[in-house]
Amino acid sequence: MMLPFEDVFSPVRSVLILGFGREGQSTYRFLQRYYPHCRIGVADKNPDAVAGELPVTCHLGEEYLNALSGYDLIMKSPGIRLEKVDEKLREKITSQTDLFLQAYGRKTIGVTGTKGKSTTVSLIHHLLQKTGFRSVLMGNIGLPAFDFIDRIEQADQLVYELSAHQLQDVHASPHIAVLLNIYPEHLDYFGDFEKYKAAKQNIFRFQQAGDKAVCGEKPEGASFFCDEIRGTDLQKIQEKDLLRQTGLKGQHNLKNILVAFKVLQYLDVDESRLSGALAGFKGLPHRMEYVGNFGGIDFYNDSISTVPESAMAAVQSIPETDTLILGGYDRGVDYRQLIRFLSQSAVQNFFFIGQAGERMFQMFLAQKPTDKNLIPVENLQEVFVKLRSLKAVSCCLLSPAAASYDQFHNFEHRGDLFKKEARRFSPKK
Missing domain, CATH: 3.40.1190.10 (Mur-like, catalytic domain)
Known part of the structure; x- marks a missing residue:
């Protein structure tokens, strides 16, 4: 099979895969199949990035970027930061995309x-x-x-x-x-x-x-x-x-x-x-996904929400929401517009998780709300414990307006846990 990348890979003798997540592993499979002559290296900050015994040279841990100069071509995975890399090395860097x-x-x-x-x-x-x-x-x-x-x-x-x-x-x-x-x-x-x-x-x-x-x-x-x-x-x-x-x-x-x-x-x-x-198309998981009614409460999973705009859109799209779960990893996003919007919304109960949640909680407190129930919690499991003590809850929405990386692998992991907890929720007897 003649590939459109022949002029890129055929002349090189060594390739460094920079970042060994899903895309890096895909690059490894590609090289093994089509360019077995290449010596492959893997560089990743995670010391456990390479599982099992692969025929690669590993450069793992904090000093992983030191490996860049030892390869003819560098296949960079998304999200790897390269701020202080020599320009000559940059000429060797490319990506799947x-x-x-x-x-x-x-x-x-x-x-x-x-x-x-x-x-x-x-x-x-x-x-x-x-x-x-x-x-x-x-x-x-x-x-x-x-x-x-x-x-x-x-x-x-x-x-x-x-x-x-x-x-x-x-x-x-x-x-x-x-x-x-x-x-x-x-x-x-x-x-x-x-x-x-x-x-x-x-x-x-x-x-x-x-x-x-x-x-x-x-x-x-x-x-x-x-x-x-x-x-x-x-x-x-x-x-x-x-x-x-x-x-x-x-x-x-x-x-x-x-x-x-x-x-x-x-x-x-x-x-x-x-x-x-359009017939037959269904929405994707973790995007205003209706989980079901459990213990008399409708649960919606919008774990994909990592910015204020998406949380506001979710509340507007599910107007029956009376309980909202916010927060997570704090990337320094400006939450002022979100807090103003939520202060004027019909949502009554707010749970706040993580550093982003703490910042939103303090912004709410500064407004001295009298008609909102503000509840800081340590994690999602605690949300469901405290949810049992709230009165007249009919619709609970997870739309955090924050990244998930403080307590979860990704937003899917967060959404899956939310769905698991929702499906076994029962009100306090």
Whole structure:
């Protein structure tokens, strides 16, 4: 099989995989299969990153970046920070996303945004399949691109979820590029909001004549051209009751549907076919996911919520919410707008977890609320213990507005624990 990366991998004798998470392990499998002549090294800050006996040279622990100079090519995984690396070494660094877009960008539909990426790529993938296309879904949704190299056919549409970390150092853009929104996030990694925005906007930076661009919300001051989803578009389509067909909730998801429709229209799919094609699509786990009614309480899992905007959208989309779980790992996000919004909302009970929760709790206290029940807790399990003592609770929503990495592996781990605790919840007898 002739690969589009021959000029990259064939000449090199050694490759360092920088970061050995899901994508790094995918790169390892790719090299083992197609370029067995390469000596492979793995560098990762986690001393336990490599499990079992693999035929690789390991550089693990705090000094893992010292290995960079010893290899011909460096395959960087998303999220690895390289602030003080010599420019000559930077010339050897690439990534799955960068190589994939250079090779397959002309047939790729790329989607980025602070929130809504996974739902939107899944929608696009679903609509493509329902309207007669072959579609391959990949990327930040948990499906590394190199895992699909041997399955890509000429007629395939490649739907790629792209994070800011993946876009940070790319040199190519997708043929159809989607930017859903940009809110402050990952500031602990990027340093400031402007650098984060710049990474996101790389999705358009290398587009060529004939490429397409669409924005759910165009950032203020952005210089690039894109088709925008406007308020009038939402008003026109609301009467079709599209959200009910999917089980999705909220104006933001209606906008995600419109973005997906726009992408299909770029591919010459008639708009009249799209509403029917939505049938059968279901929302993804951890995104305003209805867990069920247990002990007389409706539980919703929105663990994907890691920024204030998503928590506000969840409360607006589930207006019956009277109990909200907030907090987690504190990335220094500005919570002032969220606290103002929640202070004026109908939500009565608030649980606060972690350092982000503590900061939100103190901001609430500063407002001297008289009609809110503010409850700091150590962890999710304590939420369910104290929930039994509250009166007249009918709807409990986990929408933390904060990252999960203080107590959990990721937002899925947090959401799974919430669902487990909810399903065995019973009121105090």
